[in-house]
Structure formats: structure tokens, C-alpha cells
Amino acid sequence: MRRRLPWMVVTLLAGGALAAGPPIFGGEQSERSSIPFQTVLELEHTARLLAVLLDSGRAVINDNQILLDESQGRGLTPEAFERQLLDMFRGRAGIDLHELDHTALAPRTKRLLRALVETSRQVIADVHRELSPPAKGFTGFIPAAFGARVSARFTEQTGVRLKQTALAPRNPANRPDAYEQGALEAFADAAYPRETVISEMAANSASFRLMFPLYATRHCLDCHGEPKGVVDRLGYPREGLVLGQNAGAISVMLPVKP
Numbered sequence: 001m002r003r004r005l006p007w008m009v010v011t012l013l014a015g016g017a018l019a020a021g022p023p024i025f026g027g028e029q030s031e032r033s034s035i036p037f038q039t040v041l042e043l044e045h046t047a048r049l050l051a052v053l054l055d056s057g058r059a060v061i062n063d064n065q066i067l068l069d070e071s072q073g074r075g076l077t078p079e080a081f082e083r084q085l086l087d088m089f090r091g092r093a094g095i096d097l098h099e100l101d102h103t104a105l106a107p108r109t110k111r112l113l114r115a116l117v118e119t120s121r122q123v124i125a126d127v128h129r130e131l132s133p134p135a136k137g138f139t140g141f142i143p144a145a146f147g148a149r150v151s152a153r154f155t156e157q158t159g160v161r162l163k164q165t166a167l168a169p170r171n172p173a174n175r176p177d178a179y180e181q182g183a184l185e186a187f188a189d190a191a192y193p194r195e196t197v198i199s200e201m202a203a204n205s206a207s208f209r210l211m212f213p214l215y216a217t218r219h220c221l222d223c224h225g226e227p228k229g230v231v232d233r234l235g236y237p238r239e240g241l242v243l244g245q246n247a248g249a250i251s252v253m254l255p256v257k258p
């Protein structure tokens, strides 16, 4: 039998309140991890901030979608993107990344947040370069494309895995593993509390995992909304999501040892 979920930490994003609770799904709580609780809290905080930062980048792309489409992907400069990213993150996480040195965050957390901002900016700079002169058959630089490129590069550089996933993914590379599947099923339940992440220390205590739920905004519905099955402008069948419904998650896998 698999032994998972020795620790389960559920966090309310809204209030930032943190409580160690019983497992939400599956697993046993047989063996307590030898990892100090303080370390678990720090890992949880780091993973959550990375998910919020990646999602903030996705949201900035979303906000600029019309501009990006009309300029064939070249209308958003890396500098403008970074400015909007830091504004978005400050609004959502209450942390000013310009002032990172003056925060009480752990050194590793600071390093990873800086690396993720840098990776995000580089991806925008690459897109600029690739699309000058305008690419033939430009189909759109969308939040998911941004997220996938940033995640791949960030994982390569830091060993921290970021992934966008959903129960019925459009891209087979985003298919959930068993842990992600369980969390996505919990998020999909209408009774599940909104904005509540699911996290665990992996059974071998080598990595900490966190699932950060995403919700459908009006923008997302252009592609993922109704009518279900009718293809969107990129040629994918729509999922039939409605406003506010869970639309998947960002999955974070953070090695316990830096």
C-alpha cells in the first residue's frame, strides 16, 4: 500500500491562515515526518507564492490578450510585462518584489521568487524576438502557452517543478498524476471551499507538493466556456465551463533540500 500524506497542510489563501488538518482525500497519517513543522510551513509558503506568481504572469497575459493578438504577439514589451507582473503579485500576495531584501521571507524563497520573475521576463523577451518580423499563421500567445514555457525553463534552472494541469487537459503533457488527480477532483466538487490549496509532504519526505486551484474568469470562457464541444478560435473543443468554476490547477513540486 502506498503511504502518502504523512503531513497535510491546508491553507486558506484569502486570510493566509494556516492550519494542520486531517487529509482531505485518501492516504493515511500513519507516520509523522521527521521534518520540523517550521520547515513544512516554510515550504508551503514558498510553494504557494510561486504558484501565485506564475498565475499572476498568466493573468497579465490574459489582460493583454487583445493587444498581443492585434500586434501579433509583439505589443507587450518585457519591461511593461515585468511592471504589470510585480503590480499583480503585490495586489494578490501583498509582497512588493522590488523590496524583497527588506522582507522576512526565507533566503531560498527570495531566490526562487526572483528566479521566477526573471524566467517570466525572459520568456516574454523570447516571444518578442521570435515574432519579429511577424510570424505567419500567428495563433496567439495565450496564458497556457506562457505558463508552459515559463514552467519548463524554471524547472530546468531551479529543480522546482511547476505545471499547469486539469482533469481533462487539452495538452496531454498536462495530464495529472495520481496526487494531482485527487486534488483536482476535490477542487471540482462544488462544496469544496474556494481558493483553498491542497498540499502534502511526499511519502519519502524528499519533496513538498502543492496544488493551487484556478477559476474561470470571463476571459477564460472565450476558449474554455460554453457551448461545450464547439471549437474555440484555436481549434480546441470548448470544455463548457461557467464563470467561477474550477478550471484546473497549478501544481508545484518543491525539493525539501535546496
Ligand code: HEC
Binding pocket: 062, 140, 142, 143, 144, 145, 148, 164, 165, 166, 168, 169, 170, 171, 172, 174, 214, 215, 216, 217, 219, 220, 221, 222, 223, 224, 232, 234, 236, 247, 248, 249
Ligand atoms: C485563447 C484561448 C484560451 C484562453 C483565453 C484560455 N485558455 Fe486555457 N488553454 C488554452 C489552450 C489552447 C490550452 C492548451 C495549451 C497547450 O497546448 O499547452 C490551455 C490549457 C489550459 C490549462 C492546462 C491544462 C490543459 O488543458 O492542457 C489550464 C489549467 C487552463 N488552460 C486554464 C485557463 C484559465 C484559468 C484561463 C483564464 C484565466 C484560460 N485557460 C484561458 C486556451 C485558452
